[in-house]
Amino acid sequence: MIKCRTAQECGKADFGWLQARYTFSFGHYFDPKLMGYASLRVLNQEILAPGASFQPRTYPRVDVLNLVLQGEVEYRDSVGNSTRIHAGQAALLSTQPNVSYSEHNISNSKPLTRMQLWLDACPAQENPLVQKIDLGDHKHFLLASPSGEENSLQLRQQVWIHHINLQPGEQQNFSINGPRAYLQSIHGQVDVQGGDKHAKQTLVCGDGAFIHQEQTLTVKAITPLQALLIDLPV
Template structure:
């Protein structure tokens, strides 16, 4: 089964300094039937105004993946660690109890646009506290995985995250590790076809799709496409 969740159905916020779209319940947006999907707790796209910041706060035990689409961001923790990432890069924060984290748009003239994912972290796993990766322009890239395979970011959970960058007419086939996955179009149109059924969905910019009980997925771009496939066995 592939079931779409359109960008229009998502929660939204506009605070002036922050504009956001929320796939799942977050902040003021609450839907008891959309508290996350498997170990994926949060999937937000947010735009921070020039010079804007999220002030320090603590988090539950999650891995926070930030993918910068436009601008330059800095992430700091209360113990003095920090990382800067530009458009085309991603950072992974392995949050810890009693440590607070902040986010800053480093530009005083340009907005910061990024995707943010929270993934539940296994209580027995510890990884580097801050990791960074350059995404590049490969048609498919393993962005994050449980064991850091293929030089990917290492998660504290059985999750595989693929970054997809296709031209119109190109396609990629993906094996799904377990019963669930989530496909998110960052921009562009995509046809998604399940490998275990005749299920398919067409997604446009900002749309997502719940994927259930499909052993594989074919992703075909009908326009230039950038997307994430989040493989969620747990």
């Protein structure tokens, strides 16, 4: 099964300093049927105004993955660590109990556009507090994984996250590790085909798709495409 979750169906916020689209329940947006998907708790697409910031806050035990699409951001924590990432990079924060984290658009003239994912973290595993990676322009690469294989970011959960960057007409085939996955179009239109010829959807910019009980997946770009495939066995 492949079921589309369109950008128009997502929760939305416009606070002036922040514009956001929420795939799952978050903040003021609440849908009891959309509290996450397997270990994927949050998938937000957000724009912070120049100079805007999220004030310090604590997190549940999650890994927070941020992909910067435009601008530059600085993350700070209450124990004195800080890191900056810019467009074309991603950072993974292994959040800790009793540590607060803030986020700052360090430009006073340009907005910050980014995607943020929260993934449940195994309580017994400890990873580096901050990991960074360049997204690059590869057609496909493994962005994050449980073991940090292929120089990917290391998660505290059995999840594999693939970054996809295709030109029109190009396609990529994937084997899915478990019963569930989620595909998110960041930019561009894409055809998604499961192993069953009837399991097919077309997504446009900002759309996502719940993938269930599909062992293989074919992603074909209709327009220039940037996307994430989140493989969620747990």
